[in-house]
Amino acid sequence: MISKVKAAVSGLVGSLSQKHSALPVPCTPEKEPPAAAVAKPQPPCRPPFLKLSPEEFQKLGDHNSRTIVNLKCPGELYWGTGYAEVINAGKSHHNEDQASCEFVTVEERDSKLNSKCNESQNSDVQEDTKISDGLSFYYWGLFDGHAGYGCSLTASRLLHLHICDQLRDLVHILHQPTVAAPLCLDNETRNKIVSNTQTQEKTEPPLETAFRFHLEKQVFPESLIIGALENAFRQMDEQIERERTSHSIDGGCCALVAVCLLDKLYVANAGDSRAIIIQQGKTIPMSQEFTPETERQRLQFLASLKPDLLGNEFTCLEFPRRVQHKEIRKRILYRDHTMTGWAYKTIEEDDMKFPLVYGEGKKARVMATIGVTRGFGDHDLKVYNSNIYIKPFLSSVPGVEVYDLSKCTHSADDVLVMGTDGLWDVITDNEVADIVQRVFESYGPNEPNRYNLAAQELVLRTRGVRKESGWRLPNGKLASLDDISVFVIPLGEQSRSTKENRG
Numbered sequence: 001m002i003s004k005v006k007a008a009v010s011g012l013v014g015s016l017s018q019k020h021s022a023l024p025v026p027c028t029p030e031k032e033p034p035a036a037a038v039a040k041p042q043p044p045c046r047p048p049f050l051k052l053s054p055e056e057f058q059k060l061g062d063h064n065s066r067t068i069v070n071l072k073c074p075g076e077l078y079w080g081t082g083y084a085e086v087i088n089a090g091k092s093h094h095n096e097d098q099a100s101c102e103f104v105t106v107e108e109r110d111s112k113l114n115s116k117c118n119e120s121q122n123s124d125v126q127e128d129t130k131i132s133d134g135l136s137f138y139y140w141g142l143f144d145g146h147a148g149y150g151c152s153l154t155a156s157r158l159l160h161l162h163i164c165d166q167l168r169d170l171v172h173i174l175h176q177p178t179v180a181a182p183l184c185l186d187n188e189t190r191n192k193i194v195s196n197t198q199t200q201e202k203t204e205p206p207l208e209t210a211f212r213f214h215l216e217k218q219v220f221p222e223s224l225i226i227g228a229l230e231n232a233f234r235q236m237d238e239q240i241e242r243e244r245t246s247h248s249i250d251g252g253c254c255a256l257v258a259v260c261l262l263d264k265l266y267v268a269n270a271g272d273s274r275a276i277i278i279q280q281g282k283t284i285p286m287s288q289e290f291t292p293e294t295e296r297q298r299l300q301f302l303a304s305l306k307p308d309l310l311g312n313e314f315t316c317l318e319f320p321r322r323v324q325h326k327e328i329r330k331r332i333l334y335r336d337h338t339m340t341g342w343a344y345k346t347i348e349e350d351d352m353k354f355p356l357v358y359g360e361g362k363k364a365r366v367m368a369t370i371g372v373t374r375g376f377g378d379h380d381l382k383v384y385n386s387n388i389y390i391k392p393f394l395s396s397v398p399g400v401e402v403y404d405l406s407k408c409t410h411s412a413d414d415v416l417v418m419g420t421d422g423l424w425d426v427i428t429d430n431e432v433a434d435i436v437q438r439v440f441e442s443y444g445p446n447e448p449n450r451y452n453l454a455a456q457e458l459v460l461r462t463r464g465v466r467k468e469s470g471w472r473l474p475n476g477k478l479a480s481l482d483d484i485s486v487f488v489i490p491l492g493e494q495s496r497s498t499k500e501n502r503g
Contacts, residue, residue: 148250
């Protein structure tokens with residue numbers, strides 16, 4: 001088995017990618033499909049808001065020229081958001097990144113309507129998610145696909161509808177004037193609880209204490225919205241699992257989403273894409289990367305609880321290097337899920353198994369197979385040439401960061417930058433801020449296309465220039481060979497007050 005895993009480390013994981021024989025055809029803008037079922041299988045396409053002609057789409061698929069594409073007109077997206085993307089240098093057959101930008105209105109859930117919807121088949125999300133009254137939110141999403149574009153395409157079209165459905169239960173709460181205060185049960189609900197408690201038999205433990213504990217628990221609206229996002233991600237992944245075969249949803253994808261609701265930005269990330277806020281030239285991280293290294297303890301903890309997931313071929317312990325057979329009964333440094341530091345242990349036969357997390361940095365892999373630990377899809381992914389599934393270790397639940405837009409006045413130069421890992425692999429937060437600020441200095445605050453130009457410059461700088469030795473940055477270092485997708489979202493009051501500035 002170890003030899004098989006070593007072969008996977010050497011690059012045989014690439015055999016997981018599917019080959020598509022159909023000629024690429026551009027997607028034309030169309031009405032958002034209902035989330036009751038995944039969209040029917042179709043050829044690869046780019047985000048509809050790019051409005052590409054067949055000729056343009058064909059040109060963008062050239063891995064040698066790697067033409068950068070962005071919005072054709074300023075104001076195509078809400079708030080005047082800028083966007084740019086470029087295909088990889090041959091890493092995968094198609095551009096597996098996807099993107100979406102939406103304005104969604106949420107109405108409070110109707111019990112009668114729900115009872116009818118629940119009777120229908122494949123009703124993952126109610127079809128009446130866009131209704132005139134209720135809460136509304138702005139939404140931006142980047143989806144970095146791998147081993148196929150099916151998962152990223154599906155999530156880009158449906159995730160915002162799952163978010164909408166989760167928020168429907170919160171409309172009556174979030175509309176309250178005291179929305180910033182902690183929530184508590186109303187008197188009618190509390191009286192029902194007390195009444196039910198009094199009917200309990202004396203032999204049972206008193207329940208009023210427990211209910212009183214719940215009455216005293218402070219639950220803020222912000223945490224409810226975070227919970228709605230977490231559940232929406234989970235439901236999206238469950239839908240992909242159910243319909244992956246019938247709708248040809250191949251591979252998996254990382255997901256990075258920004259939601260503006262009630263003057264707060266919620267950035268939800270599942271994967272290794274990232275987002276930062278640039279405010280007055282300074283950077284504020286708005287996400288964390290989920291990789292085998294950053295999530296080592298979670299992965300090891302799961303393996304310790306369910307050792308059968310390791311197939312008797314892996315160990316959940318981590319060592320500084322691969323342990324050799326001649327080192328049995330010797331003492332070597334190790335750490336498990338309870339440890340952040342290192343300690344010594346005597347090596348046993350079981351320690352000779354391949355490590356659950358192998359490699360460092362971008363080369364770290366879960367079971368020598370995949371370099372991310374959160375996202376959608378990958379339900380059929382196995383360790384190379386084995387029956388060991390990877391998915392139990394891959395979580396769809398995002399990490400969520402919150403930024404209060406109302407706490408300060410933002411200028412036209414303050415932005416949220418969202419990018420897939422193709423951007424961040426070769427550039428730092430401060431370098432991104434410097435590039436964006438230089439673009440803004442060249443184009444004044446009244447230039448409507450400045451955010452689009454900033455996104456284009458970020459992609460250009462990280463894609464680099466093609467030379468004989470490959471794609472290179474201006475400093476001669478290796479440029480990004482991955483798909484790159486970038487949103488530059490203005491946070492200024494003028495942009496945020498414009499609700500219908502999308503073509």
